[in-house]
Amino acid sequence: MTSQTVSIAITGAGGAGVMTAGQMLLDAAAKAGLYGLMTRSSGPQIRGGEAAAYIRLSSAPIDCPDDSFDVLFCFDWMNVDRFAAELPMRPNSVIIGDEAAKNPPTMITDSIARQVLVPLSQSANEIEGGRPNMIGLGILGELAGIPLDALQAILEKVLKRKGEAALLASLEGVKLGMKVASDLETEIGLDLHLERKATDKTRWSLTGNEAAGMGALRGGVRFCAAYPITPATEILEWLAPNLEKVGGTLVQAEDELASVNMIIGGSFGGVPSITATSGPGLALMTEALGLAVSAEIPIVVVDVMRGGPSTGIPTKSEQSDLNIALHGLHGDAPHIVTAPNSISDCLFTAQWTVHLAEKLQTAAIMLSDQSLGQSRNIIDKPADLAFVAKRDLVEDGVEDYKRYALTDSGISPMAVPGIKGGEYVADGLETAENARPSSSAEDHYAQLDKRQRKIDQFDYGQHWAEIEGEGDLAVITFGSVTAPVREAIERLKEEGQKIKLISLRLLSPALPGPFDVAMEGVNKALVVEQTHSKQFYRYLRSVYDLPKNTHVLAKPGPLPFRPGEIVDQIKELG
Amino acid sequence: MEQPVQQKPLTFKDYKSDYKPVWCPGCGDFSVLAAITKALAELQIPRENSAVISGIGCSSRIPAYTSVYGFHGIHGRALASATGLKVARPDLTVVATGGDGDGFSIGGNHFMHACRRNVDMTYVVMDNEVYGMTKGQASPTTPSDWEGSKLTPHGTGVSPFNPLSVALSAGASFIARGFAGDPNGAAKLIAQAMQHKGFSFVQILSPCVTFRPEQAEWKKIVRKGEITETGDLGTAAAFLATDDGFSTGVLYETQRPIYQPSMEENHSLSEIEASFEL
Numbered sequence: 001m002t003s004q005t006v007s008i009a010i011t012g013a014g015g016a017g018v019m020t021a022g023q024m025l026l027d028a029a030a031k032a033g034l035y036g037l038m039t040r041s042s043g044p045q046i047r048g049g050e051a052a053a054y055i056r057l058s059s060a061p062i063d064c065p066d067d068s069f070d071v072l073f074c075f076d077w078m079n080v081d082r083f084a085a086e087l088p089m090r091p092n093s094v095i096i097g098d099e100a101a102k103n104p105p106t107m108i109t110d111s112i113a114r115q116v117l118v119p120l121s122q123s124a125n126e127i128e129g130g131r132p133n134m135i136g137l138g139i140l141g142e143l144a145g146i147p148l149d150a151l152q153a154i155l156e157k158v159l160k161r162k163g164e165a166a167l168l169a170s171l172e173g174v175k176l177g178m179k180v181a182s183d184l185e186t187e188i189g190l191d192l193h194l195e196r197k198a199t200d201k202t203r204w205s206l207t208g209n210e211a212a213g214m215g216a217l218r219g220g221v222r223f224c225a226a227y228p229i230t231p232a233t234e235i236l237e238w239l240a241p242n243l244e245k246v247g248g249t250l251v252q253a254e255d256e257l258a259s260v261n262m263i264i265g266g267s268f269g270g271v272p273s274i275t276a277t278s279g280p281g282l283a284l285m286t287e288a289l290g291l292a293v294s295a296e297i298p299i300v301v302v303d304v305m306r307g308g309p310s311t312g313i314p315t316k317s318e319q320s321d322l323n324i325a326l327h328g329l330h331g332d333a334p335h336i337v338t339a340p341n342s343i344s345d346c347l348f349t350a351q352w353t354v355h356l357a358e359k360l361q362t363a364a365i366m367l368s369d370q371s372l373g374q375s376r377n378i379i380d381k382p383a384d385l386a387f388v389a390k391r392d393l394v395e396d397g398v399e400d401y402k403r404y405a406l407t408d409s410g411i412s413p414m415a416v417p418g419i420k421g422g423e424y425v426a427d428g429l430e431t432a433e434n435a436r437p438s439s440s441a442e443d444h445y446a447q448l449d450k451r452q453r454k455i456d457q458f459d460y461g462q463h464w465a466e467i468e469g470e471g472d473l474a475v476i477t478f479g480s481v482t483a484p485v486r487e488a489i490e491r492l493k494e495e496g497q498k499i500k501l502i503s504l505r506l507l508s509p510a511l512p513g514p515f516d517v518a519m520e521g522v523n524k525a526l527v528v529e530q531t532h533s534k535q536f537y538r539y540l541r542s543v544y545d546l547p548k549n550t551h552v553l554a555k556p557g558p559l560p561f562r563p564g565e566i567v568d569q570i571k572e573l574g
Numbered sequence: 575m576e577q578p579v580q581q582k583p584l585t586f587k588d589y590k591s592d593y594k595p596v597w598c599p600g601c602g603d604f605s606v607l608a609a610i611t612k613a614l615a616e617l618q619i620p621r622e623n624s625a626v627i628s629g630i631g632c633s634s635r636i637p638a639y640t641s642v643y644g645f646h647g648i649h650g651r652a653l654a655s656a657t658g659l660k661v662a663r664p665d666l667t668v669v670a671t672g673g674d675g676d677g678f679s680i681g682g683n684h685f686m687h688a689c690r691r692n693v694d695m696t697y698v699v700m701d702n703e704v705y706g707m708t709k710g711q712a713s714p715t716t717p718s719d720w721e722g723s724k725l726t727p728h729g730t731g732v733s734p735f736n737p738l739s740v741a742l743s744a745g746a747s748f749i750a751r752g753f754a755g756d757p758n759g760a761a762k763l764i765a766q767a768m769q770h771k772g773f774s775f776v777q778i779l780s781p782c783v784t785f786r787p788e789q790a791e792w793k794k795i796v797r798k799g800e801i802t803e804t805g806d807l808g809t810a811a812a813f814l815a816t817d818d819g820f821s822t823g824v825l826y827e828t829q830r831p832i833y834q835p836s837m838e839e840n841h842s843l844s845e846i847e848a849s850f851e852l
Contacts, residue, residue, distance in 0.1 A: 030852050204850035214850075217843060223662040242846050247839030251661050253654070254687040261651040265627065265658025268645055269666065273658070291648050381851075417643045417659075417666050420622045425637045425644035428630075436593060437638065437646075 005058040006144055006192045007066045009087055010136065012075030014048030017133030021075075022053025023376065024154050025140050030203050030378040032150035033196035035061045037343075039375045039560075041086060042315070043079065050079040052086065057144055059195045063342045063377055064483030067564035069093055070192060072113065073140060074101075075120065075132055081107040085559060089113040094190055096139070098132065116188055123176050129169035130176075138177020143185065145193030148178065202381040208346040208372035209234035209276075212302055213242065215350025216274050220358070220389030221300070222248030223273040225262035227255055227281065230314040231370040232304035235276035260285040260301065267297050268426055270416030272358055272389040276302040279321045280311065282365070286328045292363035293333040293451065295426040296404070296412070298391065300357050302350065305369040307557040316558030317371035319479055319530040325365045326508050326539060332448055334455045336364035337508040341466055341482035343377040348385060349505060352463055355387035360454050361414060367507070369530075371480045371560055397421050403435040406446055410454025455509050464506035467518050471498035473573070474522040478504045478536060481528050481561050488566035499570065510543035525550040526573060528566060532556040584618060586611040591641045596632070602754030602780030603633050606700050609752070609778070610669065611640060612761035613768055617667075624667040627656040629681060631673040632707050633700035633780065650680030653688040653697060660695045664834050667768065668695040675705045678714040678735050685737075689744035692772045693833045698764060699737065699775070700754070702782035702789065710785035722785065738825055739814050741775045742807065748774035749810070750824040751801065754781065755793040759822065766824065772832045779820070795820045803827060 008025070012018040019040060026038045036057045043049035056066055068088040073096045074080050084107045089095070093113035097104060098120035108115065118139060124130040141151045151174050159167040184190065206214075213235050216224075224243060226236035240250045248271075253259035256277055263273035277285065282303045292299045305321045307313030325337045336356050340349035346368055357364035394401060394413045398421040405412045415422025429437040430444050438444070466482070469489065477485045482503040489499045502518050519525075525547050529536035534554045540546060553569045555561065589611035597603050614624060624642040628634035630649035637644025647655050656670035677685055677699045688697065703720075705711040711725045714735035721729050741749045748770040752760035760778055767774035779796060781789035801823030804810050810826040 027852060203852050204847075205852050206850045210850070214847065217846065223658070225658055244835070245839075245841035245846060246843065247837050249661060249835040249837055251657065254683055257651060258654040258657075258684055258687070261647065261654035262658030262661075264647065265645070265655035265660075266662030267658075268625075268655070269659045269663035271662040273662065287648055288651065295645075295647075378852075381847075415643075417625055417663060418622055420620075423621055423641055423643050425646055427638075427646045428648050429646065 004060065004194055005056055005062060005066060006194060007054070007056045007069045008140055008144070009052060009054050009069045009072045010075065010140070011050065011052045011072070011080045011083055012133070013050055013078035014045065016051070016075045017131060018051040018053050018075060021133040021137045022055055024137055024151070024158060025144070025146070026055055026376060026378065027205055028141060028146050028150040028154045029057045029144065030205060031153055032146045033199060034059060034194055034378070036378045037062055037065070037375060039065065039371065041083060043082060050082060052083045054086070057194060059197060061379060063344070064487055065560055065562060067562045071096060071140070071143065073136055074098070074108070075136055076101050077104050077108065081105045088562070094188060114188065116184065118180055118184065123180060124173060127169055127172045127176065129165060130173045131170070134170045134173030135177040135180065138174035139181040139184070141174065142178040142181035143190060143192045148175065204379050204381050205376060206343070206379070207234065207374060207376050208340070208343040208368055209304065209374065210238050211343060211346035212276070212340070212350040212366070212368060212373070213238035215347040216300070216354055217242060217246060218347070218384060219351040219354030219387060220272045221274045221354055222246065223263065223266035223271045224250040225253045225259040225266070225275055226250055227253050227259045227277065229278045229281050231306055231374050232276040232278045232302065234373065235302060235304065256281040256284040257288070260288040260299070263299050264288060264292055264297050267299050268416070270418070272298065272354055274300040274302065274354070276304065278304050278306050278314070279308045279324070282321060282324060283328070286324070289335065289363045289365070290329045290331060290333050291428045293329065293335050294428050294430070296361040296414070296451070297426060298357040298361050300353050300364045300366065302366045302368055304373040305367060313558050315370065317369045317480060317530065317560065318557035319367070319369060319481065320532065320535060320556065321367060322507070322531065322535040322539065325367055334452045334509065335362050336360065336455070337367065338364065338505055339367040339479040339507055340372060341479060341503045341505060343372050343375060344379040344382055346372055347382055351385070351387050354389055358389035358391045359411070360458060361391070361411060362451070362455065367479060369480050394419060394422050402433040404431055404433050404447060404450070406433060406450055409457060410450045412450070460506055460511065464504070464511050464514060465518065466501070466503040466505065468501040469499060470521070471500045472522055473524045473526065473570070474500040474502050474519060475526045475528060475570070476502045476504070476540065477528040478507060481530055484561040484563045485528050485566055487563035488570065491563060491567055492570060512544060515544050523547050523549060524573065526553060526570060527551070528553045528561070530555060530557060530561065584615055586615040589614045589621065589641055591639055593638050595639050596635055598784045600783040601632070602702065602782070603636065603700050605754040605757040606633070606698065606760065606778050606780055607636055607639050608757050609760035609764050610636070610671070610698065613765035614642070616761070616765045617768060619667045623665065624669070625659060626669050626671055627659065628652045628671045629676040630707070631676045631705070633671060633673040634676055636671045650676055651684065652676065653681060653684040656695055657688060657691065657693050660693050661834070669768065670695060670697045672699060674699060674701040674703060674715045675713040678737060682714070686740065686744045688773055689741050689746035689775065691833045692745070692747055692830060694772055696764065696767045696774045696776065699777050700780035701737065701777050702780050702786060704782050704785045706782050706785055736814065737777050742810055742814065742826060746775045747772035747828050747830050749826040750776045751822050752776060752778045753792070753796045753798065753822050754778055755796060756798055756822065759798055763824065770827060772830065792820070797821045799823045801825050
């Protein structure tokens with residue numbers, strides 16, 4: 001896994017076609033039998049401005065960035081220095097620039113990496129309608145060993161709508177680029193070819209945000225109310241047309257207060273409902289989340305986390321909404337908090353989260369983040385684990401119905417409009433069993449106990465965490481940090497170290513029993529998280545018994561965790 | 575085998591619960607409860623297929639006093655919850671209710687957008703120009719010189735909000751004003767609003783005898799049925815320009831496309847999943 005990967009960065013001015021070339025390279029690599037990951041980065045401009053595509057290709061499934069890049073291909077020098085911190089290079093890395101571009105910035109000239117210039121614009125000018133980014137695509141495709149037929153198939157798919165001339169010009173450009181690169185390979189001795197294995201498995205190309213949307217549909221969601229916010233919008237934009245196809249619908253709300261209350265209304269009506277937002281939106285929704293807990297209306301809110309607080313860094317990832325997701329609700333409000341641990345797991349975790357919310361009749365928050373949501377991954381088609389919304393409903397014609405009946409499981413069969421005899425008032429006020437408002441101590445204690453009991457007693461099965469490997473050191477993490485942690489552990493395994501990985505998918509409720517079992521034989525722990533104030537570590541400390549010898553690697557966004565820094569930290573622990 | 579049962583028509587009492595309201599004796603909201611249940615009875619809407627949705631405030635307690643499905647949510651969000659319910663369950667009859675503080679202050683944004691969106695539901699606002707549940711503060715409809723609140727001892731100094739004008743300019747397709755002192759008239763307006771296809775807004779002047787005792791005078795001031803119904807925006811706007819807020823009747827009704835997306839399942843999940851395949 002660690003040997004067979006190649007990391008390529010492409011940068012350029014707005015309109016240079018960086019993202020187009022990047023995505024085509026990724027898709028063509030997948031066509032050719034590789035796996036890959038592509039992360040986008042751009043300047044603060046609404047449209048245009050400099051852009052960067054970070055691509056990692058591999059012969060095996062891959063879902064995090066490497067420590068450094070093998071190739072940095074600058075279509076031009078436009079503001080490339082803005083990406084400097086995101087572009088770690090090695091002495092044997094190669095920076096490729098355009099011969100025609102003048103005055104490379106010091107970030108390039110001072111780089112430890114080797115540098116080479118290619119006739120990018122000049123080659124594009126040789127072709128009628130030729131574009132430098134297609135020359136670039138050809139160069140990178142050749143360097144990575146992606147055959148022409150895979151590149152051609154992707155060009156045909158993407159450029160179908162633009163007409164024959166555009167397709168031909170692009171194809172000529174790619175071919176010319178491949179020729180330029182074959183000279184380059186011998187000239188600088190660059191070999192980025194990856195082993196390509198034949199597979200009969202269906203491959204998917206998707207982002208975490210699309211995966212979350214698909215998971216919601218698989219889980220049975222048929223209603224969404226939406227207010228746009230970076231970096232969650234793509235979940236909503238994906239759901240809008242796709243909900244329509246399966247008999248559901250999406251409403252664009254006037255604000256997040258409306259969107260969350262709309263899904264509470266839809267779910268009160270019996271339709272599994274979801275919304276997606278980011279930190280600022282989640283903050284606005286917390287009052288209504290308490291209502292969903294109190295009135296026992298199942299809803300799912302996906303929070304695609306970004307740098308905070310406040311507007312923070314909207315286009316970059318961080319895990320710092322953990323505290324508000326766990327503790328943001330007023331009153332004693334037991335609810336579900338989950339976190340997908342990879343782009344493909346956004347699908348499963350979204351589906352499972354819908355299932356939990358519906359089964360437990362409560363609010364569930366899924367903590368995704370920008371790096372999962374907006375990165376594109378090539379994965380094997382995931383299996384459908386058949387978690388579908390299944391709410392416990394009362395029979396039509398029920399008599400003496402008690403909406404909030406005190407049951408052993410804590411789950412009280414629900415009525416939805418249309419069920420005769422089930423007419424009740426869902427309420428943010430504390431209620432008696434019969435749903436009538438009550439301020440009596442007896443009812444408050446009983447209902448608080450019931451709402452806690454249903455969450456605590458539920459059997460969450462094996463899905464509460466991913467537990468991999470054995471060792472007396474455990475690395476405990478969650479969310480998007482899982483992938484670099486996993487890769488760090490793999491690397492250390494090759495050096496003979498044995499380390500256990502525990503990645504929590506269920507953040508709340510805490511499950512001390514299963515956690516203790518997972519920690520058997522562990523006497524040292526490292527908690528890795530993408531926050532500044534060690535939110536995850538402090539939470540773990542408050543709900544679980546951790547070894548005395550527990551260390552923390554906490555780093556806020558915007559820069560991603562790279563496996564190497566986790567390897568270094570583990571080595572430091574000795 | 576089930577025997578067909580001859581259903582007796584439901585009366586307004588069938589739409590009332592046996593739960594005793596928290597309202598003060600003499601509160602206008604008793605009449606509005608009667609009017610809403612009368613309207614439900616007039617239209618013979620099955621209890622299990624209707625829902626009364628509210629936020630927070632004295633009048634927002636109304637769902638519990640009915641026998642239909644209800645939702646007593648959080649302050650200001652009745653219209654949002656009602657919109658979600660109606661869009662997800664278009665087969666239901668949905669009535670949102672609440673007061674002037676809930677609807678025009680904390681929920682003001684939702685009011686505008688509900689008028690624009692034109693979901694087929696009814697919004698009944700019991701307007702007493704005061705926050706009653708928190709013991710008497712000025713609301714958006716309180717006259718600027720009202721000095722009865724400790725919170726604004728010199729009056730608010732802020733122009734009152736005109737709900738009908740806002741509804742008209744925001745695009746509501748049915749707008750009416752009623753009076754709690756005329757429960758039969760109010761019931762008729764609410765029934766007409768519920769039959770309207772689209773978003774219908776009914777303001778009911780509903781006196782607060784506790785914190786605005788001077789509103790007892792409303793029964794002398796209100797002019798029943800003075801408003802002439804029109805489908806012309808200009809005529810309705812011109813009427814409101816000189817209206818003192820104490821005339822009742824239907825102000826405006828028009829037909830425009832209602833917000834109800836079609837919800838027809840025509841794809842399988844695996845067809846959608848195929849779009850991820852390379």
